[in-house]
Amino acid sequence: xxxxxxxxxxxxxxxxxxxxxxxxxxxxxxxxxxxxxxxxxxxxxxxxxxxxxxxxxxxxxxxxxxxxxxxxxxxxxxxxxxxxxxxxxxxxxxxxxxxxxxxxxxxxxxxxxxxxxxxxxxxxxxxxxxxxxxxxxxxxxxxxxxxxxxxxxxxxxxxxxxxxxxxxxxxxxxxxxxxxxxxxxxxxxxxxxxxxxxxxxxxxxxxxxxxxxxxxxxxxxxxxxxxxxxxxxxxx
Amino acid sequence: xxxxxxxxxxxxxxxxxxxxxxxxxxxxxxxxxxxxxxxxxxxxxxxxxxxxxxxxxxxxxxxxxxxxxxxxxxxxxxxxxxxxxxxxxxxxxxxxxxxxxxxxxxxxxxxxxxxxxxxxxxxxxxxxxxxxxxxxxxxxxxxxxxxxxxxxxxxxxxxxxxxxxxxxxxxxxxxxxxxxxxxxxxxxxxxxxxxxxxxxxxxxxxxxxxxxxxxxxxxxxxxxxxxxxxxxxxxxxxxxxxxxxxxx
Numbered sequence: 148x149x150x151x152x153x154x155x156x157x158x159x160x161x162x163x164x165x166x167x168x169x170x171x172x173x174x175x176x177x178x179x180x181x182x183x184x185x186x187x188x189x190x191x192x193x194x195x196x197x198x199x200x201x202x203x204x205x206x207x208x209x210x211x212x213x214x215x216x217x218x219x220x221x222x223x224x225x226x227x228x229x230x231x232x233x234x235x236x237x238x239x240x241x242x243x244x245x246x247x248x249x250x251x252x253x254x255x256x257x258x259x260x261x262x263x264x265x266x267x268x269x270x271x272x273x274x275x276x277x278x279x280x281x282x283x284x285x286x287x288x289x290x291x292x293x294x295x296x297x298x299x300x301x302x303x304x305x306x307x308x309x310x311x312x313x314x315x316x317x318x319x320x321x322x323x324x325x326x327x328x329x330x331x332x333x334x335x336x337x338x339x340x341x342x343x344x345x346x347x348x349x350x351x352x353x354x355x356x357x358x359x360x361x362x363x364x365x366x367x368x369x370x371x372x373x374x375x376x377x378x379x380x381x382x383x
Numbered sequence: 384x385x386x387x388x389x390x391x392x393x394x395x396x397x398x399x400x401x402x403x404x405x406x407x408x409x410x411x412x413x414x415x416x417x418x419x420x421x422x423x424x425x426x427x428x429x430x431x432x433x434x435x436x437x438x439x440x441x442x443x444x445x446x447x448x449x450x451x452x453x454x455x456x457x458x459x460x461x462x463x464x465x466x467x468x469x470x471x472x473x474x475x476x477x478x479x480x481x482x483x484x485x486x487x488x489x490x491x492x493x494x495x496x497x498x499x500x501x502x503x504x505x506x507x508x509x510x511x512x513x514x515x516x517x518x519x520x521x522x523x524x525x526x527x528x529x530x531x532x533x534x535x536x537x538x539x540x541x542x543x544x545x546x547x548x549x550x551x552x553x554x555x556x557x558x559x560x561x562x563x564x565x566x567x568x569x570x571x572x573x574x575x576x577x578x579x580x581x582x583x584x585x586x587x588x589x590x591x592x593x594x595x596x597x598x599x600x601x602x603x604x605x606x607x608x609x610x611x612x613x614x615x616x617x618x619x620x621x622x623x624x625x626x627x628x629x630x631x
Contacts, residue, residue, distance in 0.1 A: 241487040241523060250483040277522075 160264040164216035166190055168201055169341050170302035171212045171271045172330050175280045175295035175316045176323040179351030180273040183327035184212050185334075186360050187342030194342065202348045204355045206231050209245040209274035210348055211252075214300040215287070216267035223266060226255065245274025249283030249291065257289025269299035275350045301338040306330040320349060331363045394506045404510065405503050408532035411512035412544060415458030417581045418445050419543035419551050420516040420527045421574055423565045426599040427518035427527055429456040430574035432545075432582065433592050446596045450475040451603040452485045452520045454596050458545035459513035459532075467495055467511060488519030492528045492536050500534025510534075514544045518598050525600070543577065551577040558624050565627070571595060571607075571615055572622045579619065588616050 166188050173182040188196040201220070203211045205227040213220045227248055234242050243251075249272040259265045270285040284290075284297045295316040298306055314326045324347055334341040343365055348357040389395050390403030397403060418431035433442035446456045447464075449471045457464035471491055478486040495515070502508045510532040517528040529544060530536045541559050543551035554577040562570065574595065579588055586592075590612035598604045607615065 237490050237493060239487065239489045239493070239523075241490060241521070243482070244484070247482040247484055251481055254481050 164219075164267045166195070166217045167340070168199070168214050168217050168220065170298065170300035170306075170334055170338065171214050171269070172299075172302050172306060172310075172327050173212075173271050173273050173282050173297045174310065174314055174323045174326060175282055176320050176349075177317045179275050179320065179349050180280050180282050181320060181323045181327065181347060181349040182210060182212050182271060182273045183324075183331060183345050183347045184214070185331060185342040186344045186346055187340070188217050189340045192339065194340075197342065197344070198360070200346070202346055202357055203227075204348075204357065205248060206242060206245075206274075207354045208276055208350055209243075209248055209272060209281075210350060210355050210357075211248070211270065211272050212348075213268040213270040215269055219266045219268050223252065223255070223268065223270070227252070244276040245272055245281040246276070246283070246293075248272050248274070249281070249285065249293070252283075253285045253289050253291035255289075256285050256287065260288045271297050271299060273348075273350055274355075275352055278352070301341070302330060302334060305333050305337050309333065320351075324349075328363055332365065335363060335365060392506055393503050393508065393510065402503060402533075405533045408510035408512050409514075412459040412514035412532065413546065413548075415460075415513075415545045416443075416445070417543060417545040417548050417551060417578060418456035418458050418516055419541070419548070419555075419574060419577055420456060420518050420539070421541035421555070421559070421562050421570055421577075422518070422525050422527045423562050423567075423570055424525065426567045426570055426597060426602065427520070427525055428567070428570045428574045428598075429454060429516060429518050429594075429596040430571075430578050431456050431458075431594045432578055433594055435592065442592060444594065446594050446606065448596075448604045449491075449517075449519075450479070450485060452598070453488055453491070454518050454598060454604040456516040456518075456596070457513050458516075460511075461513075463511045463513040464515070467498075467513065467515065470498065471495065485521055487521045487523065488517065488526045488528070489521075489523070489538070491519075492517050492530060495530050496534050496536040499530065499532060503532075503534055516542060516544060518596070518604075520598055520600055543581070547581040550580040554580050561624060561627050567597060567599065567602075568615075569627060571597070572618060573624065575615060575619055576622060576624075588619070589613075590616065 169185045171184045184201050186199050188199045203224045205211050265287050272283040274281045282297050284292045331345045335343045343363050344360050346360045389397035393404045416432045416434045420429045431445035435442050447468045448454050475486045502510045515530045519526045527539045529542050541555045590609045595607040
């Protein structure tokens with residue numbers, strides 16, 4: 148990029164993201180919520196950073212994940228941490244609930260959208276508070292939705308059918324995790340910016356639990372592929 | 384005697400370690416008409432005696448809603464109270480806008496106390512001349528706080544401030560062990576009984592000069608209307624806290 152003194156004085160607005168994270172899928176199960184995201188940060192179409200921890204634990208019972216511009220994700224993690232820290236200053240034992248974080252992020256996103264300088268993210272806040280599960284979605288415009296399942300990015304297109312056929316919000320943790328793994332399997336096949344290593348995390352009444360990254364099963368030895376590769380090309 | 388040497392402003396200590404301006408401000412609270420608050424495990428009740436400057440005038444209101452889950456009763460300079468009330472309401476509104484939940488009560492009282500303390504450490508300012516009883520409900524439970532012009536704040540099971548409040552506090556000392564398990568009706572009757580101890584001989588409690596506000600875990604802040612006040616005042620005759628002990 149040529150350095151142009153004229154442009155450096157202007158405020159730059161985020162018009163397109165540079166380093167991006169992939170889809171997020173979050174489901175409620177009986178007793179908590181579980182979130183899955185892959186461990187890839189893409190630099191355009193290049194799979195640049197393949198081992199990224201993208202699940203942030205913002206408080207004891209709340210986790211935050213997002214897809215989109217990764218530097219914005221890191222900034223939001225800092226903003227959310229500020230809230231919990233200010234609670235320490237008041238020293239009154241009152242900590243934000245997951246819903247408080249969700250609404251705060253919605254306000255923050257909306258404010259940035261109004262300045263036409265958005266946080267280029269689709270955000271998911273997941274938590275468990277006072278015996279209630281919480282799953283919130285905040286998009287790039289500041290739209291705020293609570294639901295018992297949430298998807299961002301390409302997962303919204305490819306995975307909703309899988310989720311509605313194989314999941315209900317009363318299933319066990321293992322069943323919900325299995326549905327998420329199945330969704331990421333499909334995403335890896337269909338979404339060009341997806342990765343086959345994912346990370347799961349769940350929040351129940353004991354708090355947030357982050358798991359180690361795992362590789363989704365993929366199957367490439369279909370006979371169709373094998374035969375096709377060995378086919379002689381027809382030439383005319 | 385030598386008080387006047389050290390009482391001109393807030394930035395002068397007396398040799399005995401007192402800030403006289405702050406103490407004078409607390410006097411203004413003691414001159415206000417009585418207001419009191421008491422809480423159980425489910426409810427908080429605020430009772431106050433309203434003053435009528437003259438027969439031609441209305442009665443000065445002493446209780447103000449801050450938010451659905453919080454209210455204050457004031458004693459002292461009403462104009463100063465109005466400033467604090469506006470501040471508290473704004474803070475609650477901003478908190479609700481950002482987090483969609485209610486401002487934690489203790490935290491708002493702390494903010495008011497910070498504001499009040501600031502006025503006691505400046506050459507050009509005077510302390511607020513009003514004491515607040517803040518009643519509120521939040522996830523931490525049921526609360527009753529008192530704030531002072533000095534910037535101190537305290538949490539109470541029950542408290543009375545203003546003119547002749549000692550009489551009400553004496554009533555509380557005898558009966559406060561019953562409040563935790565009291566019903567809302569019993570709390571209101573206790574509150575009115577305490578106020579009754581604090582009125583002058585020639586005065587009487589009626590629905591015009593008494594103000595009762597109630598707050599509960601499932602009850603947004605509400606004032607009792609004139610008819611309800613009349614009914615409760617009528618019930619005072621037959622109210623005997625001793626019977627509450629026999630129930631338990």
